[in-house]
Amino acid sequence: MTGALRRTLLAQAEACAELGSPMYAELLTRAADDPGTAVADVLGDRTGPGFVLGMLGTVHRLVLEGRAPDLAAHYPTAGGTKDPLAAWPAFRDALAEHAPEVRAGLADPPQTNEVGRAAPLVGGLLTVAAATGLPVRLLELGASAGLNLRADHFRITYEGGAYGPVSGAERRRSGGNRPPVVPPEDAAPETGVVLADAWRGLPRVDARLVIVERRGCDLNPLDPASPEARRRLLSYVWPDQAARVARLRAAFAVAERVPATVVRAGAAEFLDGVAPREGVATVVWHSTMQAYLSPDESARVHARLEQAGAAATADAPFAHLSFEGPDASRLDAAHVLTLRLWPDGGPVILAEGPSHGLPTTWR
Template sequence: MRRALLAQARASAELGSPMYAELLLRAADEPDAVAGVLGDRTGTRHILGMLGTVHRIVLEGRAPELAAHYPTAGGTEDPLRAWPAFRDVLAGHAAEIREGLAEPPQTNEVGRAAPLVGGLLTVAEAAGLPVRLLEIGASAGLNLRADHFRFLYEGGAYGPESPVVLADAWRGLPPVGAPLAVAERRGCDPNPLDASSPDAQRRLLSYVWPDQAERVARLRAAFEVAARVPAEVVRMGAADFLDGLAPREGVATVVWHSTMRAYLSRDEAARVDRGIEEAGAAATAAAPLAHLSFEGRDASRLDAVQVVTLRLWPGGERAVLGEAPAHGLPTTWL
């Protein structure tokens, strides 16, 4: 447990959350304080689940002493001194926090739109067709609206005026001159969230690290975009959602996902890959199919550096387009 907590503390520091890095370092020094919550569940998803569930309790107003250290709850006390109050919440809400570990974190990180849209522009340039966008592990479907975000890069910007502005989105450039039009946007998730629901918004916010003001602002801005851009997200596993997948004449069908393969069982991941391969084999120039992903190099863990990978049929050759930190910003195009 101590090794796992220290590893996640390092990852939190690398990804820009001194608060979570400090909390996890303190937890590693006092493993008994988290043992009653984590038990033998020490994977990244479980540690993030613990942090997220505590954050949700804070956002619901049920931990005022700890809330004083959380900027997302209006707290003004030093976030790096939150450990004693955090430890008290672990003890007082242990059963609820253990229950929260059963569900995967629902991050729906808006910053991951940077690698995804860059890859989508690559598809649009190659295909010259409108896009039929399908997302697996879509959570609340915020990134299904990513073509309505604005991306800033050195010397320019891409996308419409938008509440969501991704600063320093790209190092190097994807093909920003490609005509991109999204004709359909659908996704799936085992536990989809309604982006218009205050409860769902609070759940999504709970998985954003509370001392990362830019991520918090991006998420809240994405709720505004979701309110005016429709997208359907159905309650379904990834493999079932892709069952019967086929290319469609006159559109480029794009299956995309980000930081979700680690949550699939080996069997489901194999079914997903098989479904995409079979659909790709039926693709033509008039009905192309693409598989676009932003995932860790090792899909069994949530790496700090992830790669943007594209397979485009006909052909289906694999190309690594770029890489980025796990939250997507900045994306460096290769």
């Protein structure tokens, strides 16, 4: 194993520990110190953090498909009851047995479609709604399966209150009576997605948020109704993080009843011709995807955003909302929620939080 690969594995192990996955922290630490060749045979000279996540995700997918039963016994997502921290020998064996398939899986960028990032998204949309008084036309870059295009249908709790539709658990605790909800009763049906303790401080919860259009793009869009796509999305969630798994599975149910469109396109292609629209606030949103853009693609995206912003008016505002981190190699690096609202608005930092979005701390 090269020194570069070992350093990447240890850095990712540290990030997993920081973000609450002792299972993956242990697996990657053991991988970095393995005297054998199973990990090196799969990763080779591909030492970027995305490839490490791709390795973990592809192996997790084998587990979910029932093709690595010894390893599945350690994975809570597959019903395993053995100690997740003792999974290394079975993980190493699965890597060796399925090495060609795992290597092939590295060619596909990870798709987390992290539901927790709805916490900064909803707060940013509330800020836009408060500033404009208009319904929102939401466009997402790198949308994967489009789960966060339905973010207003998730329940967000914080100290002293909650925002969004009532959850089934809340209804049961209240004996069938509907608990208080912000916004009021007409906001949305009951939801199964709960982002608990998601906000430190508050965005503009007094604003009325109405989303009238939900569209996104992705180089490989996934259908949230497809069992295969669901397994793929679940495979990139860390298997010992039960709350993240539950949120993702609940978001699939929301997607079944809330329509959204995700087209196969790159970010710049998707934004080609995008312009403000009278009577709505057009919001382009993305999270933890900027690092995957080439310099040329990034420049083209920036140019299209500037062009659309220059055409904005008070009756047809345009916004760019992003939740991005400074360093793609560090999963545990703080991400910043930035809003630019045209006409006339410069970039404003609204909040910050970990890469998975929870908790989001508002400025």
